[in-house]
Amino acid sequence: MPCQFTDEHVFKNVEGHTETQLIHREALLQFGQIGDAAVNPHGITFLITVSKLDLRRYLEGVEAEQLECELRRYSTAGIHVRWPVLGAREYNHWFTFTLKHTNGLFRITGFLRHPSDTAAPGQQDYNSWTPIGDREMLVTTTAMVMKTLTPSVRAGLGSKQKLHCQFAVDHHGPNFHVEWLLQQRGERTSLFSHSSRSVQSKGSGVVHRSLADGDASYTLPFTKFSSEGTYICSVSVLPLFVSMDIVLQIEEAPRVSLNVGPTLTLLEGGEQRVTCEATVTTLGCGDRVDPVVAGQRVGAPLPEKLQNVLLSSHKQQRQEVLADAFFYLRLHSSTREGSSHAQYPITRRRSRQVSWLPCQFTDEHVFKNVEGHGDSAHPQKGLLQFGQIGDAAVNPHGITFLITGSGAEQLECELRRYSTAGIHVRWPVLGARKYNHWFTCTLRHTNGLFRITGFLRHPSDKAAPGQQDYNSWTPIGDREMLVTTTAMVMKTLTPSVRAGLGSKQKLHCQFAVDHHGPNFMWSGSCSSVEREPASSVTAAAQYRARGPGSYIGAWQTGTLPIPFPSPSSAVKGRTSVQCPCFHCSSVWILFCKSKAPRVSLNVGPTLTLLEGGEQRVTCEANSYYPLDVEIGWYMQDPVVAGQRVGAPLPEKLPNVLLSSHKQNNDKKYSLTAFFYLRAALKHSGREFTCTVSHKSLRVPIKKSFTLTVEGEWRRAGIIRLLGLFVMMILASIKC
Template sequence: MSRGLVLFCGLLALKAGWTEDLGPSSSLRSVDVVLDCLYIEEAAGNLPGSFASSFSQDSATLVLRDVSVIDDGSLDDVTSYDVPGASTGSAPPLIFEASAKLVAIPHAESLLHADCSGEEVTCEISLYSGHQADEGTCQSSWFMGTLKLSSGISIALVLRGPCSSDGKEEERMTVLHPKLKVPVSNEGTVLTTVEFQSSSLTPTLRTRLGSSVILNCRFALAPGSPLAWVEWRLQHQGSGRSVFRYQAGSEPQEGQPTAHVDMVQLLETGDASLSLRDVSMKDEGTYICLVSSPKHQTQHIIQLQLAEPPRVHLFPELVSREGDGTTTLTCEISGYYPLDVSVSWTRESPEDEDKVPIPSSNIYFSSHRQVQMGTYGISSYLLINLATELTPVTFSCHVSHLALEEPVVVSAHLRAPDQKTSKVVVGIIISTALFVIALFGLIHRWRKPVDLKAE
């Protein structure tokens, strides 16, 4: 949740984009973005490799100073952030002031207007210990800021903190934060500079077999901090492999022919997004975008899921009423992925027009089948007792799956006994009886004269 800025949401009409969204009447303006955060620290005395429950959390504030955002004239009511004074006798607030002059903050408009757009921002700050030591006597402290928006945007910020000198005299004159043990400003804040940032728009992607997809990953480094390498890795079912790797000064290495990173965009704009075409089952899994400078490294994790909708067929569509035994409806479900699929049957007759269809029983299933391309299939069967179904009935097979926005429903119809046929049968019987009676009458009339001559 952002705070410290006076905003009137009804007046804000800025786009949540970057400088390419600038219109003819728009310009860039520097503002302060203030975020409520948690400072995450490993609890003192814990053994290496302890679980997350062994980490402490403290409330903190991240103030991104001089962030460039698009101003179309609706930012007149935005004010700068003023550091609050510490209460007497209380612990000083944990405030990180981060200058954004060297590295632009991505998706700044989304961060600035998170409250107005109803988004939630999760912010965590921790000590960054994976960097190489600075040269010279001045050793800087480094922090990692991780920002996540509920819309899916994730941002990693490497913050260069104040310099701690080895000089005894200077050390005595330096005011240290009681918790972080790093120098603080006159207002009691930790002054930092954004030296490195990376971001992603796609924490989770869902796509179909044979499609093309782009896994978003971008970065920016402060001037004088060169790019060391970029790598995309895929982790799936306990195994991992490199999909793409570029090391500065070397040729890029693509681990598979269907994966591609635009090297021109990577080197000129910091766009390290990975393009995948003709997506197959082997492309599903967890992708990790690793971007490294000589001193630091950031990463973004992206889940790529495959979801193929099922094809559903029901036969026969019209049920015959031959005999008084049982008949079977077959619902064939095929071509779906992942495995989980839900199948149910309902029964509906004319008397149930204003009622909810009744769930059917006497159902059984085949085992799951998997074809070579990796999709699945299953058959569901419904047994119908013809002797008890004396009215027109509609039986429906309902199929739900992850790849479907709503269930697929296919139906078959059972007609009532055909009354026209019954009338025809009765007519034939009556006609046969009349014919027999007439025949006996003719025979009787033919035999009567013969009997008279005999007398």
């Protein structure tokens, strides 16, 4: 089977630092005996000879076209162990192989052993790899294999899952070490480990008796939300170490309910709020159907989607995620029975300001459950209304937070109670009472343009009941109006930032308080998560009002810009920057590096082949970040594509092979998509296009070439013309 061999060239750059250049070379995995000729004499051949461990046994029933293959060199870091098999030489050169099924049915990885009479050059053997010729054949044997039938698992809550992991070594009774790790948000947790030498195990989930037969599968008895993550099965047999990643994702179908029955009867002019609630996942809600029309078998129109449907934000309670969608149904005389007309007068705008908007109010009721633990949960529907004291509630059927003397911009809204943990400070505004009840308010723009969070102050003559004031919140009635004022606001215009490598970024953070000269503290922290190896980078700084002079002017205006230096390899993955401007308020900014890929083809703008000839065509995307990239090959007739009307879509090529993602020393990635093009006259003049999509690109990058196919008759005709031309020249010379 064809295989992508990623070779390495280690060298010193102009600055004296060590760099590794990855070289992608054509190779072939060939099964046979010593002395067999290479199937492809024009490329590198890894000849896998017979051993106790037969790799083909793990590939039964699978065609070579269904596999993606990758080969790499393997460094033992100077560790020398004579491999205990019959006839083995003193030293070995090692190569790792990875085989992936194109449909994700399994993944296989392992080691090929190439015997040698020369020792490795030391711990840093990768600095002087033994060169491999472009047409060289390396005789190898399969030394170790690991396979999983569950490379990716989607599981429901409360289910039992078995994560398959199987391994085998080519000699009897090897000393091995098996370990299972769970990686979540950059942190690794050990689940199970076993050493065959000491016969000691830690953790659970693996059947000990099965380890002797090479079965290291891990069983999850009951899946929860916290079970989601990457499970890593690793096996080491000195000097070799191999691991396999298995991704577990939790998925659960929603439980859907309406707040009305199968039939809803309303008087003309009446209004009813209709809610569709889904528990666990998201939902779609709000189609209007005429049952008479829907009953037609032919010509029935599609249901009409209601336009004035509002979606609440996702609410998470313990092990559940809630979401709901609702609209106000007002019946008109023109509305037919069985259909509906939705009017939702949610916003009344004056000078582009919101007068009121619906808000999810998450109230709390703290109590002891049957197990004696504290628990709290009570979501309710609320309303933010801007006005003056004495204004009537816009929605008299729900809780209203009346904000006096303030304004805000429209967004998704969420309200929560806020505990001061027994700390009492008289709020320094004119006419303020001695005590206050506090509520946090979060507003998110639906298009991600900004995020606002802050505090609503509800004056009170009654003190909080102590440090654990949440144990005895003052109850709020279902139709109560709470008169509040906006005490503090924080806003960011950069809730999510995508930045190119080497760019300078400004993370916006602005705050305001409702009184003059407040005492505040600003602190910022930067935390990053790298997938492998697990590590984190944390930096924090705190400034008070008399801190560095460069920030004093910004503080006085309530603006706290965070100048971010050029992102480097020291800050990897996703970075969250917390910008808390007060001990009780903060805004989180998601900062993502990105680098657009460089795309290249191994052929020019025009490719000429003889009929029946074959050419490997490669499209390589390199130096991109982050990992997510998509590559596809398409074929189209350029004459047909130029038609404005009725032009067919480009045809996607089916037999395209993808290499695995390769990470360079600069932490950027590369990926290759290739196929074997067999020339046919019907494809002459066709345009072949490689399309690369990446999150750093607004539009995909496209690289194309045009195929020209020459028939045998044309070549024969050219030869005849050349022969006739030579004869004419000879005849003229004789004359």
